[in-house]
Amino acid sequence: MTGPALTVVRAGALTTVQDLGRPGHAHLGVPRAGALDEPAHRLANRLVGNPGSAATLETTLTGCGIRVRTATTVAVTGAPCPVTVDGRPAPWGAPVRVPAGAVLDAGPATHGLRSYLACAGGIGTEPVLGSRAADLLSGLGPDPLTDGAVLPLGPPHGPPADADAVPHPGPGTELVLPFVPGPRHTWFTDHGLRTLATGRFRVSAASNRIGLRTEGPSLERARIGELPSEGMPLGALQVPPDGRPVLFLHDHPTTGGYPVIGVVPERFLAPAAQAVPGTPVRFVPRRAAGPTRRRFG
Amino acid sequence: MRPLPVGEHGLLIELDTAGETEALHAELLRRAADGTLPPVREIVPAARTVLLDGLADPRGLTAELATWDIPARTAGDRPGVEIPVRYDGPDLADVAALWGVTPDEVVRLHSGTEFHVAFCGFAPGFGYLTGLPEPLHVPRRDTPRTKVPAGAVALAGPYTGVYPRASPGGWQLIGTTDTVLWDPHREPAALLAPGTRVRFVPQDLPGTTVRERPGTASGALSGDTRRAEEAPR
Missing domain, CATH: 2.40.100.10 (Cyclophilin-like)
Known part of the structure; x- marks a missing residue:
């Protein structure tokens, strides 16, 4: 391999290749996968002149470091972190020209959880079912990065976008998750529904790309038992037998048998990608597309 | 056939039997293939349900579903x-x-x-x-x-x-x-x-x-x- 490429010099706690995932295969048991903080992924790509579909690196808490084989434009977005090139400070949230052989390091997140590193041309690993995304539930796509791994880069797409300032609201002090009740909210008592809307939950350390787990009160069920397996959408709030809702993220299983009390619309999911364990979580019911049969709160 | 809301862009259609579920799934695929189903990202059949996700107008499809004549499948x-x-x-x-x-x-x-x-x-x-x-x-x-x-x-x-x-x-x-x-x-x-x-x-x-x-x-x-x-x- 002699073209543009990067060598992983510091893989960090968990760094994966991500793009917009492989939607449209759920009926075969294939999870969506893809960047959990999609706006941050798209922004990183835009800063280096890539289309939003180009593959980036998604880090977890501790960042990662890469050495580029040829001079490459790189941008780091998502969770803010110190960025250096061969040890010298470089901007976060802006295109950075990294000379051939130099190391760009995205340090530990100062807040938030997942940073995105885009390289001009995008990560060029072989796509599987139309996507380069690592799917940690079923093992599709490239394995998580390891020190010393070499990843090819594609040819640069065009000039980097010239963004003067990157808007970044930053993770709030609490994670607010609007949700549409259903389809299985009737499996819970009124008390259980009120608990979801008013209870004090926190992000559990057991969270991952499959689901954001919560700690907090248990949601009281009106019906016991399991459902026959049914399709599970991205953003489902599935309630396992311990009664604590799990928010399904991009690597979630495509079917399941625990009731889904509500669904968080996709456009509200990016903040969940940045919520560190211990962050308070508030679930806010929204009106469904159709009439709901039960009232919350 | 009971369509249940799933978020802002989804429907979970619940049926009484595996046979009805299979027939509805086949009908959805047929309509998707001939272009008469509104664009949808996922069609996920399961034991007694079919999940549709990525619909622009799930309420519109809910109303339309009630008018469908769904043929039973044959082997x-x-x-x-x-x-x-x-x-x-x-x-x-x-x-x-x-x-x-x-x-x-x-x-x-x-x-x-x-x-x-x-x-x-x-x-x-x-x-x-x-x-x-x-x-x-x-x-x-x-x-x-x-x-x-x-x-x-x-x-x-x-x-x-x-x-x-x-x-x-x-x-x-x-x-x-x-x-x-x-x-x-x-x-x-x-x-x-x-x-x-x-x-x-x-x-x-x-x-x-x-x-x-x-x-x-x-x-x-x-x-x-x-x-x-x-x-x-």
Whole structure:
């Protein structure tokens, strides 16, 4: 391999290749996968002149470091972190020209959880079912990065976008998750529904790309038992037998048998990608597309 | 048919029977193929439901669904595959005891059943196959195995399944196949998609009849296996 490429010099706690995932295969048991903080992924790509579909690196808490084989434009977005090139400070949230052989390091997140590193041309690993995304539930796509791994880069797409300032609201002090009740909210008592809307939950350390787990009160069920397996959408709030809702993220299983009390619309999911364990979580019911049969709160 | 809201852009359509579910799924695929279904990202059939996600107007489709005349499916509609199996699983004797028959009779009954893929899940390429009558439904093992080998043919509840890759599992293992259920670099990647008809063909075991049919070792039996792949991307 002699073209543009990067060598992983510091893989960090968990760094994966991500793009917009492989939607449209759920009926075969294939999870969506893809960047959990999609706006941050798209922004990183835009800063280096890539289309939003180009593959980036998604880090977890501790960042990662890469050495580029040829001079490459790189941008780091998502969770803010110190960025250096061969040890010298470089901007976060802006295109950075990294000379051939130099190391760009995205340090530990100062807040938030997942940073995105885009390289001009995008990560060029072989796509599987139309996507380069690592799917940690079923093992599709490239394995998580390891020190010393070499990843090819594609040819640069065009000039980097010239963004003067990157808007970044930053993770709030609490994670607010609007949700549409259903389809299985009737499996819970009124008390259980009120608990979801008013209870004090926190992000559990057991969270991952499959689901954001919560700690907090248990949601009281009106019906016991399991459902026959049914399709599970991205953003489902599935309630396992311990009664604590799990928010399904991009690597979630495509079917399941625990009731889904509500669904968080996709456009509200990016903040969940940045919520560190211990962050308070508030679930806010929204009106469904159709009439709901039960009232919350 | 009960459509339930799923977020802002989804519907979970609940049905009373597996047959109605299968018929609705087939109708959805037919309408998607001929362009009369509104654009949708996922169509995920399951035991008694079909999930539609990525709809611009789920309320509009809910209203339209009520007007559909959905034909029942017939076996001839569906693509079919044959899967050669060595009935050598470690739970074959247990299943024989649960069915109250000999192991040879398990082979005869299982390989004499026409299955179809009700839905997929658990892992890419894992199909939940229905077809065994209720008296032949068996419970999961009390203690799941930490590792079930790829190609294991297994039973649990109303379902037969084939493990596409090595994984933990609690189903009763009755046999093994060399057929590759899932290969992401093959088109189609999944041998089994919802609606596919499946027959298991006994292989290389004394006391059973080995049926050889040209060109059916692991591929299409009749129809076109791609037919079931026509869900929208």
